[in-house]
Amino acid sequence: MNQNVRKRREIEDYLATIQFLSEGTNDTFFVWDIKTGQIYFSEDVYEKYPLPFHGGEGNTLQECEAIVFERDREQFMSQMKLIADGKEESVNMQFRLVEKEGNKQWVTCRGKSRMDGQYDPVWMLGRISSGELRQKVDLLTGLFNVDKFMEDMQMCHDRGASGYLMILGIDNLKNINIKYGREYGNYVLKKVTENLEEVITSAGNIYRLDGDCFAIMLPNAEQEKVAELYGVIRKNVADYCTVSAGSAFCSPSCNEDCSLIYQYAEDALDRAKKEGKNMLRFFSRDSYEKRLNTLRLQEELAQSVQDGCEGFYLCYQPFINNHDFSLWGCEALLRYASPSRGKMSPVEFIPLLEDTELICPVGEWVLQRALEQCREWRKWMPNFHVNVNVSYVQLRKEGICERVLELLRRSGLPGSALSLEVTESMQLEDYQYFNDIFFRWKMAGINIAIDDFGTGYSSLGYLKSIVADEVKIDRCFVTDIQRGSYDYKLLGNVIELAHSAEIKVCCEGVEKEEELMVLQELEPDVIQGYLFGKPCEKEEFETQYVR
Ligand code: C2E
Ligand code: CA
Ligand code: CA
Numbered sequence: 001m002n003q004n005v006r007k008r009r010e011i012e013d014y015l016a017t018i019q020f021l022s023e024g025t026n027d028t029f030f031v032w033d034i035k036t037g038q039i040y041f042s043e044d045v046y047e048k049y050p051l052p053f054h055g056g057e058g059n060t061l062q063e064c065e066a067i068v069f070e071r072d073r074e075q076f077m078s079q080m081k082l083i084a085d086g087k088e089e090s091v092n093m094q095f096r097l098v099e100k101e102g103n104k105q106w107v108t109c110r111g112k113s114r115m116d117g118q119y120d121p122v123w124m125l126g127r128i129s130s131g132e133l134r135q136k137v138d139l140l141t142g143l144f145n146v147d148k149f150m151e152d153m154q155m156c157h158d159r160g161a162s163g164y165l166m167i168l169g170i171d172n173l174k175n176i177n178i179k180y181g182r183e184y185g186n187y188v189l190k191k192v193t194e195n196l197e198e199v200i201t202s203a204g205n206i207y208r209l210d211g212d213c214f215a216i217m218l219p220n221a222e223q224e225k226v227a228e229l230y231g232v233i234r235k236n237v238a239d240y241c242t243v244s245a246g247s248a249f250c251s252p253s254c255n256e257d258c259s260l261i262y263q264y265a266e267d268a269l270d271r272a273k274k275e276g277k278n279m280l281r282f283f284s285r286d287s288y289e290k291r292l293n294t295l296r297l298q299e300e301l302a303q304s305v306q307d308g309c310e311g312f313y314l315c316y317q318p319f320i321n322n323h324d325f326s327l328w329g330c331e332a333l334l335r336y337a338s339p340s341r342g343k344m345s346p347v348e349f350i351p352l353l354e355d356t357e358l359i360c361p362v363g364e365w366v367l368q369r370a371l372e373q374c375r376e377w378r379k380w381m382p383n384f385h386v387n388v389n390v391s392y393v394q395l396r397k398e399g400i401c402e403r404v405l406e407l408l409r410r411s412g413l414p415g416s417a418l419s420l421e422v423t424e425s426m427q428l429e430d431y432q433y434f435n436d437i438f439f440r441w442k443m444a445g446i447n448i449a450i451d452d453f454g455t456g457y458s459s460l461g462y463l464k465s466i467v468a469d470e471v472k473i474d475r476c477f478v479t480d481i482q483r484g485s486y487d488y489k490l491l492g493n494v495i496e497l498a499h500s501a502e503i504k505v506c507c508e509g510v511e512k513e514e515e516l517m518v519l520q521e522l523e524p525d526v527i528q529g530y531l532f533g534k535p536c537e538k539e540e541f542e543t544q545y546v547r
Pocket of ligand 3: 451452
C-alpha cells in the first residue's frame with residue numbers, strides 16, 4: 001500500500017475514534033499529525049470556536065494559535081514545540097480559548113505523542129476540556145479563583161519550586177463601592193485584572209482571591225523584581241485606585257507548607273495597609289512573631305476578663321501635697337499577671353484591651369476596686385483621695401456616664417473622693433460630647449483630671465475647651481527641670497495659666513531632689529513620682545503610707 005494512502009486511513013481511523021469519544025463527553029479531542037503539521041478535531045470544536053473549517057481536513061498550528069487568548073499564546077506554542085521537537089512526550093497545560101462570541105474560557109489540554117523510534121514524534125492525541133476548570137474560575141474577572149490558587153501553590157511546593165508570592169489588595173474597595181456603586185467597583189476590579197495580565201506575562205499565575213485581593217505567583221523571581229513589578233502595577237492602575245501588596249518568599253528549603261506562605265504574604269499585606277496603604281511590604285519574621293504574640297496575649301486577656309478579671313490587680317502610687325508633703329491620695333494603676341508571661345506593665349496590655357474594647361469591663365472593675373480601697377483607707381485617713389484612669393474607648397461607650405455614677409453611689413463615697421484621669425492625647429475632637437459627660441460627673445463632685453498634659457498637640461487651647469479641675473503635667477517636662485530654662489519657663493507659664501483658671505496642677509514623674517527643689521518655686525499643688533514612692537500593692541501601700 002502506498003504510504004500516503006496508509007496514512008490517510010490511519011487519520012480516518014483516528015478521526016472516527018475521536019468523534020466517537022467526543023460524543024460521550026463535553027470535551028474536544030484532536031489528533032495532531034506532527035509530520036504535516038495538520039491538527040484534526042472532533043467536529044464540536046467548530047461550533048464553539050472561530051476555527052476555520054476545511055471540510056474534514058485539519059487545521060494548521062497557526063490557525064489553532066489564533067483562537068488561544070493572546071496572553072496565553074506564547075506558553076501554548078512553546079509547549080507544542082517541545083512535543084514537535086520530541087523533547088516532551090506529553091503535555092498538560094492550561095490556557096484560555098476565545099469563543100465565537102468573544103468570551104474567554106479556561107481549558108485544560110492534555111496530550112501524548114507517539115514516537116517513531118526514540119526521538120521522532122509522529123502523532124499526538126489530545127483532549128481539551130473546559131469543564132474541569134469551570135469551578136475554579138472567578139466569574140467577574142475570568143481569573144482563577146482561590147481554590148485553584150491553593151492547588152497550584154501546593155503543586156509548586158511539591159515540585160520544589162521557589163519564588164515569591166505577592167498578594168495585592170485594592171485599597172478601600174469598600175468605599176469605592178459605597179461612593180460610586182458596585183458597578184464601578186467591579187469595573188475597577190476588571191481594570192486591575194487587565195493591568196495585571198499585561199504586566200505578569202506568564203499565563204495562569206494570577207488569581208483573584210476573595211473580594212479585593214489578587215494573588216500573583218512569581219516563580220524564580222528575585223526580591224528586586226517583585227518590587228519593580230509592584231511599582232509598575234501601582235503606576236498603571238493609578239487612574240482607578242491605589243493598591244497595597246504583601247509578598248513572601250517560598251523555597252523548598254523554607255520547610256513551610258504553602259498555606260503558611262499564603263499567611264505570611266497576607267500578614268505583609270496587612271502591614272502595608274496598616275502603615276498607610278499604597279505600598280509593598282515583604283514578609284518579616286519579626287513582625288509576624290510579634291503579631292502572633294499579640295494575638296495570643298489578646299486571647300489570654302479575653303479569657304481573664306471572662307473569668308471575672310482574674311489576673312488583674314491594682315497598684316497604688318502616692319500623691320503628695322506640695323506645700324507640706326503630706327499624703328493627698330493615690331493613683332490606682334492596673335497590673336496584669338499573665339498565666340504565660342508573668343507580671344506585665346500596663347503599657348504592654350492596655351492598648352490591647354483598648355483595641356478589643358475589653359478596657360470597658362476592665363475599667364469598671366478598676367473603678368470599683370479603687371473605690372472600695374479608698375473607702376477602706378478613709379477609715380484611717382478621712383480625706384483620702386483616689387485617682388482612676390479612664391480610657392477614651394470607655395468614654396465613647398454608651399452609658400459610661402451613668403455606670404460611673406452608679407459605681408460611685410454603690411461605694412458610698414462622696415464624689416470628691418474620686419478623680420478621673422483622661423488623657424489629653426486622646427484628641428477629644430468632640431468636645432461637646434465629652435464635656436456633657438464630664439459635666440454630669442462634676443455635678444456628682446467627681447474631679448476631672450487631664451493626664452499627660454503637654455504631650456498632645458493642643459495643650460493650652462485644650463484647657464479652654466474642656467471642663468477640667470486638674471491637669472497632670474507629663475513627666476517629660478519635669479525630668480531634669482533644674483537643667484533647662486526653657487522647660488522651667490514653660491512649666492511656670494502653664495501652672496500660672498492653670499491656676500488663673502482655678503485648675504489644680506499635679507507634676508508627674510518627680511524622681512530627684514533637685515527636680516523637687518526647682519519645682520517648688522513654681523508651686524504646683526500636688527506631686528507624684530518615684531521620689532515619694534513607686535506604685536506598690538495594697539499591703540505595702542497600707543503599711544507605708546496609710547497607717
Ligand atoms: P499614667 O496614667 O501617666 O500613669 C503614671 C505612670 O508613670 C505609671 O506607670 C507610673 O508608674 C509612672 N511613674 C510615676 N512616677 C514616676 C517616676 O517618678 N518616674 C518614672 N519613670 N515613672 C513614673 P504605669 O503604672 O506603668 O502605667 C502606665 C500607664 O498605663 C499609665 O500612665 C496609664 O496611662 C495606663 N494605665 C495604668 N492603669 C490604667 C487603668 O486602670 N486604666 C487605664 N485606662 N489606663 C491605665
Ligand atoms: Ca494617669
Ligand atoms: Ca500621666
